[in-house]
Amino acid sequence: MSDENATPPDDQSPPRSTVGYPGRYADGKTAAIHDVRAQFGGDGVRIMDLAGLELAVWLYDDIRLIDRPVAGRPMRMQNLTQDMARLEVAGQEALDILRRLAPDLEKTGMRDPVQWRRAAGWTVALGLLFGGIWWGLSSSAPLIAAMTPIEVEERIGKSTVEQVTLLFGGFRSSDELTCRRRDGLRALNAMTEQLTAVDDSPYDFKIRVLDIPIPNAFAAPGGYIVIFRGLIDLAESPDEVAGVLAHEMGHVTRQHSMTHLVRTIGFQAVIVPLITGGTMAADLLSEMGQAALQASYTRELEEDADRVAVALMNRAGLKAATFTDLLYRIEKRYGTLPEEDETDEAGQSGESEHRESFSIPDMMATHPSTPDRARMVRELAAPGGVAGLDVAQWQALRSICDSRKTLN
């Protein structure tokens, strides 16, 4: 439908330059400005130049305002069928007439219901996209972790151990901090063998005790398990240490560290850039959301590791029911549970210090609450069971760091 055909045939008034409202017209082809008169005809605005020549006819249905009308400022209009032609007409009277004749005049941006429908559509699409990415990441992460060659895992694990040690151990290497008292190592080996004997894990566990006073332990990819001296100091019986060891072995066997690493990298690469970079306030909120989501994952992994730990101890004939007593003791001493293991790259481990003074809502906690863990462990644990180490061995394990007490 061309503009010429739209001219009403019954429009009798001959085009005269003095009729209509004064305006400025740019045809979208050159930057020349034509001083024009806008005449409101039957179904369109006729744009006449001062010599009375008709430059264009804009159908009312196609006309949209460009800006919100402001008093004392000429209104700018465009024609939806013509990409860049622009018409400017001054005066409140012209605006009033046009509003009456062109019902869609101000249907632009969010004042257009179509825009709202489109926005709703996009919101749904985005929600599905996010959900899809999230689901894809979380379900593919264990698969990717399972496909990772053990040598690669070991490489990552080794550097993770070094980084975490640097952070917690006052910038000393793990070699420097490793406790090597011989009878202590023998006791540790005995404990490890009780558990590995009943375990079908493909991993070769590399277990060491570091002379760091914080009650903490962590597993890294490739079978690395590190226990800090502070944890053994707080333990009151060998089965508590065995429980922690079995828990960390659970993390290793179920490839939690790798899974978590893959998830985190995927998460950082895909979701974080999308929802940050807007404003400080929005970033703050999205950071909280991320932390909560991440925490929900680690809670799931912790529960899984606890389950594996109890199963291992049951099979090894060790007393599993009460190893969570150690967690209560840590909580009592520190006000709340510090990070007890570290499944991620070193970056997040520094947070444990905050927890001593500031408690976090359950939703944000990286571990299930201690009562919940204790309840589950008690339910799953086989009745009875032995402590695993004899008194002499336990004594030896407790003094494994004695030859080098550097930190206090």
Add this chain to the structure above:
Amino acid sequence: MAETTEDRIYFDYDGGNLKFAGVVLLNLVLQVLTLGIFRFWARTRERRFLWSHVSLGEDRLEYTGRGLELFLGFIIAMIALIPVVGIYQILLLATGASIPGQVIVNLLYMTVLMFLVHLAIYRARRYRLTRTLWRGIRGTLTGSPVRYALVALAWTPAVMFSLGLAAPFMRIALMNREINNMHLGDRPFAFDGKARDLFAYWIVPWLTLLAVIAGYSWLIYLSFEVADAAGIDINNPEASQPDPETMDTERVTDASAMMPMASALLGFGGLLYLIAVAWYRVREFRYLAGHVSFEGMRFSSEIGLGRVAWIYLSYLLTAAVVGLAMIVGLMILALVANGVPLDPDIVGVGMGEVMDELDEDARFLVIFGSMMTMAIVLQTLSRVMVFHRLARAVVASLAITGTQDFSQVTQALDSSPRLGEGLADAFDLGDF
């Protein structure tokens, strides 16, 4: 028929601060509610407002971009970036704990990022220009973004190794590509600035910084030397026991006076440097604007240092007052909400004591809510008081001189990008 006017016409900006604050505030709230995804639409809303208040002669600019274009461009850029980040992560893992390996991988990564950032800058510029209309004619930017990024990459080592001295040369090289490829319709803009002219301005802040650093180092060196001669351990002057017989009391006085002198020099010199940089920025803008021309018409800017300094100073003052008022207000609010009676004695207690009165959940909400509110208010304040006022000052300072004839300017053939700034958003570059 060609409308020709002799002489000078001014650019004008007539957007009100309060109106703009309304746009910014709504944008921020919507961004918070959408976890930041609204930012593409927010930027579009803001640009629509800004553009529509800029006029040259009788005609206003118009921004025709859409939030959706920016959003889709961003998604595509993110997908394109995944392999880059992925390869970087893999290389980093492959080098293991080897320090030189990590340095090389990181240098390589920085180079690639730097290249991409400049690519993004150019592409974002092109997007903005093609979405800018004046008298119904669109701007365009021809030329290759890759070439632009390569020019930037080639100049970077020179700027780094000259400790920034070569910066004007890089600036001019990039301006050459930016302006000479810029068009309104089919007619090009031209840039004829010279690096040595800019260099004459740049040397002022550069030498100021050098003098401050040199003076500070010299005073520190002297104080160590004097203290050493007097037998004092400068790290622990109380504990050292210089022999009173041989001690030169005059030199010791000198040594103790030198440290505060050095600090004073650093403070005063730092301020001087800031002023010198601001002065340079103003000079630079006027110089660059003055060397842009279009169809025989020349641009010029008369922006002054006083105006710019006032914008920043008044903002800092306001932000301090508003920030303080909000903290006090939130403290009172927290107390009232928790049923603690307001009595005059409580004025002057620390935030910590107020927080002690609250239970854990309320404390969390208060901390989080107040952080949120303060972030939104302060960001609105800076956007309006700095960005908007600066934009207004800059636009209003511009004029063009010469015989004006725009009737020859015709619409360029369609070469505008379909999607938005993509990479620039991925790098969080697009400021306006």
